[in-house]
Amino acid sequence: MVAEEENCGNREERVRKLVEAGYETVAREIIACIRCPLHESAIKRVIGKGSCNPKVFFIGEAPGESENKSGIPFYGRAGKKLDQMVEYMGLSEEDWFVTNTVKCRPPGNRKPRVQEIECCKPFLIAQITLLNPKLIILLGNTAEKSFCPERKLEWGVPVEHEGRTILKLYHPAALIYTASKIEVQRGFIDKNRELWQ
Ligand code: URA
Numbered sequence: 001m002v003a004e005e006e007n008c009g010n011r012e013e014r015v016r017k018l019v020e021a022g023y024e025t026v027a028r029e030i031i032a033c034i035r036c037p038l039h040e041s042a043i044k045r046v047i048g049k050g051s052c053n054p055k056v057f058f059i060g061e062a063p064g065e066s067e068n069k070s071g072i073p074f075y076g077r078a079g080k081k082l083d084q085m086v087e088y089m090g091l092s093e094e095d096w097f098v099t100n101t102v103k104c105r106p107p108g109n110r111k112p113r114v115q116e117i118e119c120c121k122p123f124l125i126a127q128i129t130l131l132n133p134k135l136i137i138l139l140g141n142t143a144e145k146s147f148c149p150e151r152k153l154e155w156g157v158p159v160e161h162e163g164r165t166i167l168k169l170y171h172p173a174a175l176i177y178t179a180s181k182i183e184v185q186r187g188f189i190d191k192n193r194e195l196w197q
Contacts (some may be wrong), residue, residue: 018126042104044071050097057133068105081172101146140171156188
């Protein structure tokens with residue numbers, strides 16, 4: 001086993017301990033984590049934001065520059081698009097939570113690597129287990145690759161996965177770069193409203 005894999009530890013065991021310890025410990029462990037190299041350049045760890053009893057749990061990709069400075073997920077331009085999406089969905093503040101596949105910013109805004117995602121995954125799974133949402137929305141392909149690498153989901157088509165419903169939608173940043181996706185995303189949302197209403 002290479003050193004990096006050793007640092008990631010046994011996933012099931014880490015999740016079990018985190019869930020047993022509770023959400024505040026998960027947050028503390030995220031802040032203290034040095035398991036992968038991303039911590040070396042991170043300013044703030046980006047744990048997550050939103051309701052502690054969400055119907056909908058969004059998974060983004062990774063913190064960007066403004067998230068790294070603020071410690072808040074989706075704080076920058078993509079955050080404005082996420083807010084518009086959430087408003088279109090008709091969700092109120094108590095209805096949703098958002099986090100990312102990794103809690104530290106990858107340098108230069110590159111995508112997180114498989115090993116980094118793997119090391120951070122116990123935090124994500126523990127957050128999901130503790131917050132217990134009925135619906136998980138994967139924002140883009142990186143979220144899908146992290147959360148269910150063995151599956152290939154269709155955009156906007158919900159599936160059952162380990163006792164929850166998962167739905168893959170466009171990442172809010174994709175709506176900034178390709179405005180035509182806004183209408184398509186609205187169509188996905190309209191088709192799936194019963195999942196959160
Ligand atoms: N993009 C993401 O995927 N996550 C953030 O927190 C910000 C931008």
